[in-house]
Amino acid sequence: MKKRKIIIPAILLVLAIIVISIIVVLGRNMPGKEHMKLTDYFQVPDGRIQLIMQDEISEIQGLYEDGQIYVDMDIITSVLNPRFYWDSVENKLLYTTSSEVISTEINSNTYYINKRKETKDYKIARVQDNHVYVAIDYIKQYTAVDYKKFDNPDRVVINYIYGKKEKYNTVKKDTELRYEPDKKSDILVDMDSGVKIRILSEEDDKGFCQAMTEDGIIGYVDADKLGSMTEEMKTSDFQKEEYTHILLDEKVNLVWHQVTNADANNTVADMLSVTKGVNVISPTWFKTIDNAGNISSIADYSYVERAHAQGIQVWGLCDDFDPGMKIGKVLKVTTRRQRLAKNLMAEAIKYSLDGINIDFENVRHENGEDFIQFIRELGIMCRNNGIILSIDNYPPAEYSQYYNRTEQANVADYVI
Structure with a gap:
């Protein structure tokens, strides 16, 4: 009788352990039901x-x-x-x-x-x-x-990205979009069968896809609850503006002419006599002289006439070498920057120049966007007046990337 009394509690203990174990295992495998508030x-x-x-x-x-x-x-x-x-x-x-x-x-x-x-x-x-x-x-x-x-x-x-294929899928069984790729993770959205979602990454080793709902909620969904993958491509009716360029009908063969004073303009004939195949000459006529956008000029009309008589274009060069000014202080202020552009354009028109050549070598990294904005604004004036705009550059390298040669090529005529 005593043995019987001992056996019964032992059996009950074993059964309790089995039941608890089953509950624990089931609990581990049951999907989480907690929802994360979208405000969180x-x-x-x-x-x-x-x-x-x-x-x-x-x-x-x-x-x-x-x-x-x-x-x-x-x-x-x-x-x-x-x-x-x-x-x-x-x-x-x-x-x-x-x-x-x-x-x-x-x-x-x-x-x-x-x-x-x-x-x-x-x-x-x-x-x-x-x-x-x-x-x-x-x-x-x-x-x-x-x-x-x-x-x-x-x-x-x-x-904002168009013309690129994107993957989509449709929920085939009611399911959840979860915060992390784990069935215990909080639920972000309960999704009914038939809901269309965008697939950002395909099934991982846990059986989840990363997906985004139409209203911008990004999470993870059980891949087994999805249908067949499809691809779509967004399109836009926005008309991107195309820039026109003033270009020579032939390859540009340019020579720079170092002109340091007005008398040196008289040496243009000598300069051209010792060059062959040149179709553009760029005299160093213009300099930025202060932080207000003003320039000095030693341009000479007879110089232009002599060059034109030989079929050679004149692109007046402007540099930023004056030690008494900082080009960044001009470029970062709209009224100063536009004053500089207008001053250059006035000289180009006055002396019947074919082009303007910009040689700004002292632009700092923090003024890179200011420099490009100056080129955009000067480019408008040049196009409106039929004047070629060319930009001198350092050799392509990481240290000079902020000069943004790609955008220069878009908005100017020649990048040198």
Whole structure:
């Protein structure tokens, strides 16, 4: 009888252990049911909006003010459109096309296309915490971009890559989009059968795909719950502007002519007599002389006539070698920069020059964008007057990348 009493509790203990073990195993294999709030996922403060740039959640949020979405200037220039330019001295936002400089100021709903005034029903640009933000509808006016806003919390999916195939799939069984590729991970979205999602990365060794919903939520989905993969390609009806160039009908054979004073202009005949095959001569006539955008000039009309008589074009050179000025102080301020461009153009027209040759060797890294903006603005003046614009450069190297030869080639005529 005693043995029987001992055996029964032992059996019960074994059964309890088995049941507990089964519960533990089942618990480990059961998918997690906890949901993560989207407010915790995106963490968007009041007055802000989360930017989803194509398929990436941006670390830099935008502003959401008066029903308008504003994008940080750093994202605009590095991702969307590098031709937007911010003058931090005069607080001006500029955009330059092949024929127009479009300008506006902070907290203004008016902008100027050259001198023509236009108006928007929203503030075009704002500043907050020392960051410049531009209205996305204004950006879209000059950029291949489309967007869709979603609520709770405020977020916007911005598309800017077109002509590239993207993978999509349709949920075939009700499932979840999870925060991490783990069935225990928090659920971001419950997805019904038939929901279309974009696939960012295909099935991993855990059986999950990384995916994005239409409203910009990025997470992981069980690959077994998906159907067949398809590919789509976004298109845009935005018409990208094409720059025209003034080019010679033949290869350019250029010689620089070191002219240090007015009397040296008389040596042009001697210079040309000892050169062969030259079709362009570039005299060193113009110098930047102060930080206000003024120049000195020793241009000579008879010099141009002599060169033209021999079928040779004259491209007047401007350098930034004067030790009494710093070219960066000119380039970073719009009124100074444009004064420099206008002064050069006035000389080119006055002396019937065929071209202008820019030789700025003292531009620092922090003024790289200012230099390119100067070339854009001078390029407009040159095109409008039929004058060739050429740029002298250091040999291609990492240390001189900020001179941005690619953009020079887009907006100028010759890159040397």
